[in-house]
Amino acid sequence: IGSTTSQITYIKDGIQKQIECLPSSITKIWGSSGKNIYVVGYNGNIARYNGKSWIKLKTSTETKKLDIYDIKGFTKNHETTLYAVAAKRRTNRKKQILKIQGYNVEEVTTDGLQFSISGIWGIVDKVYYVVGSGIYKKKDIEDNNPWEELYETRYYSYSVDGQAVNDVVCCGASGELLHYNGSKWLSFKEQTFLDYGDLLRVKIKDNIIVSVGYNNPKAVIVLGKR
Numbered sequence: 001i002g003s004t005t006s007q008i009t010y011i012k013d014g015i016q017k018q019i020e021c022l023p024s025s026i027t028k029i030w031g032s033s034g035k036n037i038y039v040v041g042y043n044g045n046i047a048r049y050n051g052k053s054w055i056k057l058k059t060s061t062e063t064k065k066l067d068i069y070d071i072k073g074f075t076k077n078h079e080t081t082l083y084a085v086a087a088k089r090r091t092n093r094k095k096q097i098l099k100i101q102g103y104n105v106e107e108v109t110t111d112g113l114q115f116s117i118s119g120i121w122g123i124v125d126k127v128y129y130v131v132g133s134g135i136y137k138k139k140d141i142e143d144n145n146p147w148e149e150l151y152e153t154r155y156y157s158y159s160v161d162g163q164a165v166n167d168v169v170c171c172g173a174s175g176e177l178l179h180y181n182g183s184k185w186l187s188f189k190e191q192t193f194l195d196y197g198d199l200l201r202v203k204i205k206d207n208i209i210v211s212v213g214y215n216n217p218k219a220v221i222v223l224g225k226r
Helices: none
Strands: 007-012 015-021 026-033 037-043 046-049 054-056 068-078 079-087 095-101 105-106 117-123 125-132 134-138 157-164 167-172 177-180 185-186 199-205 209-216 218-225
Touching: 007 095, 026 068, 026 079, 037 068, 079 125, 095 117, 125 167, 134 157, 167 199, 167 209, 177 209, 177 218
Parallel strands: 068 117, 117 157, 125 157, 157 199
Antiparallel strands: 007 015, 026 037, 037 046, 046 054, 068 079, 079 095, 095 105, 117 125, 125 134, 157 167, 167 177, 177 185, 199 209, 209 218
C-alpha cells in the first residue's frame, strides 16, 4: 500500500509487516509479484523493487519537471511493458508517455494530446486510452500516428479502466463518470450527486464499477452495479 506522502506499507495475510519510507511522494504503484514492484511519483520519480532493495530509474531532465500520475503494465508474448503518464496538472501543457522495460525508460509519442494527462489503460494490439484534458485513444501506443480525441465530456478526466474493448469506464471533475459499451459513451454525472468535488480513481470488475474522490470536502465512494 502506498501513500501520497512517501510511505509504503507491506501487508501479508491481512497483517501489517513493515513500513518503509522512500525519498519522494508516491502517486501510483504497479506490481506483478513481491519481487517486481514499481512506484511512480512527483518530479518524475520512478523506482523498482526487486525483492531486496529499491532502485531508482534514470529519467530525463524534462521528465523530472513533471509529476507521474499513473502506471499500468501490458503483457505480450510473456513480456511485460509498462507505460506511465506524466504532466503538470493546472500548470502547463507539458506531458509525456513513458515506456518502461526493466530499468530502462523512454518516451513514446504524445502527438494529438492537447493538454495535461492523468490516466492510461488499454488492451495490447486492440486499443489504448489516455485521459486528462480529454479522452484519447489509438490502437498502437508506439506508432507515430497521433492520438484521436473523442470529445465525450467537457470535464477533466482523472482515471480510466476497463475489462474489454466494449467495457470501459472513466471518471473526472465535478463527479463525471462515464461508461463505454462498444457503441457509445454514457455519462452518470447526474447520478453521482457531487455538489463540489471530483472523482479521482475508477475501477471496473465484472458487473461492478467503483469510483473514489471527494465532495465538499468529505471522501466519496461511488458504487455502480448492472
